[in-house]
Every structure is written in structure tokens, then in C-alpha cells.
Amino acid sequence: MKKIIMAVAASVLAFTTAPAQNTKTYAKIIYSVAPVTTDDVAITVENAVATDKETKFKLKIKNLTADYIIFKPEESKFIINGKEMKPEEKWLVLSPNEDDWKVINMKGSFNSTTTYSYVIEGLYKISSSTKGIETPDYKLPVTKNDFKTGNFSVSLNKIYKQTDATNLKMDVTYNGDKIGFVFPNKAGVLMPDGNEYACVKSSGLFAKSSALLLAKGKSDSFTLNWNKMQAKGKTMDMQFAEMMVKWNDTFAEVTPEKLRPVILQMVINESVSK
8 A cells, every 4th residue: 555655645746846848839838826825925817828928927925924035036946847947037126025036038939838837935934023233313404415334325316395395315325245225214303393294105205215235335215305394283394493303213224034935836828729
């Protein structure tokens, strides 16, 4: 009996891991993909197709934690007919309980591939309570355009300072050996009334205020936005007021926790003949 069970198990394993062999080619193959949920993420796939030029799909990831999730596509891999191939896409950073998506694309002729695997090995988690680097306050109106804090170099790109709004666009470069994390939403501004006010989301030129993740030598930009403020029932005029940006834990260096791989199986659902 034990030998029979082992033989059956071996047969199942061979069936599920064997590469897809198919001599017929199609104009297009459309795949179905079962969603996968772990303790940290929920992953779904949309519009998975293969043609004679590429195979691609829309990968949607929902962060189920109160921490940050990072996805590094270059650490994932396609396994097609026993061959491993790695995509080249930009990193995806998910704030706590946020969802986002990225199109994963592999160039090549895949219009005879009826099933293949996509292994997501590039998932990482970073605690949202990560302690930031102590950074001096930044005075507005500006007295200097750039400064350094830890292994970060920061400079002012644009500023908009009017009665009912103050917006800053900052450029940042990370030069450390870990991973640089920038949390714009953790910054605040100290007003003449003695109170500190948190950043708000905005749109247009100053809209990019989500968390940034930077490898060594990489640069990006982020924004800080404050709208109309009330003090003792009156609107404070921000155009000429002296304001102090409090960085709090905006800049941090981290070593992410790597999560277990997630395997997606692409199975032919529909084909379009040539």
C-alpha cells in the first residue's frame, strides 16, 4: 500500500510540474489564474494572454497588513517549458491596507504555451513603525534649498506658498547600503500658533506623496501638502507666515523581511486560432 501511495504521489507531482508541451500555435491564448491569499497579501491576475510576441498579465496585489509591502519583479520568474525567465519592471510599494497593480510582461513567442507558472519571490514587508533618522527642521520661507540627513541627500525642486495652501516638491537621493524609505505622510508643519499640522493629499503637480523606496544611488521625488488651516476660528495666512517642517520619521534606512514565495499557475481558458 505504501508503495502504491508513493507511486500516485509521484505521478501527481510529475503532472503538476511537467512543462507544457504543445505543437499547435494560436493567434492568442487567454489564461485563467486562481487567486492566492496569504497572511500578508491577496493576489489576483487579470487579462493574462500570450501571443507570438509576448505573454503578459495584470498583477494586482492587496496589502492585508498594517505594514508596508514591497514587490520586486526582477526577483520573480516565469517557468515556461522548464525554462526560467525573469521580468524587468519597476518596484511596487504598497502602504498599509492599500492595493495596487503592475503589468508583468515577458517578450517572446508564447502562442503555443497552454500552461505555465509564475513564481513571485520578490515580496518583502517593512514595519510601519520603523524609526526614522533624526532630521533638523526645514524653515519656510526657505533659507537653503538642500540638506543631508543620514545617507539621504534632499533638495527643493518646487514650492507653492499662498494664503490657503503650501506645497513642496522635494528631490531625494539615497546613498546607503540598505534600502532607503521615505514616508512623506509622516512629516508635519509647525505654525506660528504653536500647533503642528499633518500633511494632506493633493492633486496635480504636487500629488506624489506616497511612500518611496530607494536602492543605493537611486533618486526620486515626493511632495508635502498643507491646505487651509484654522486657528481660533480664523484662517491662518500661510503666504507670509514662518513655518517649520517637522520631518519626524520621514527618512528611514531599513532591511526588509522577505516573505514566502507565491506561485501562480496560468492555465489555458480560451484560444483564438490563426
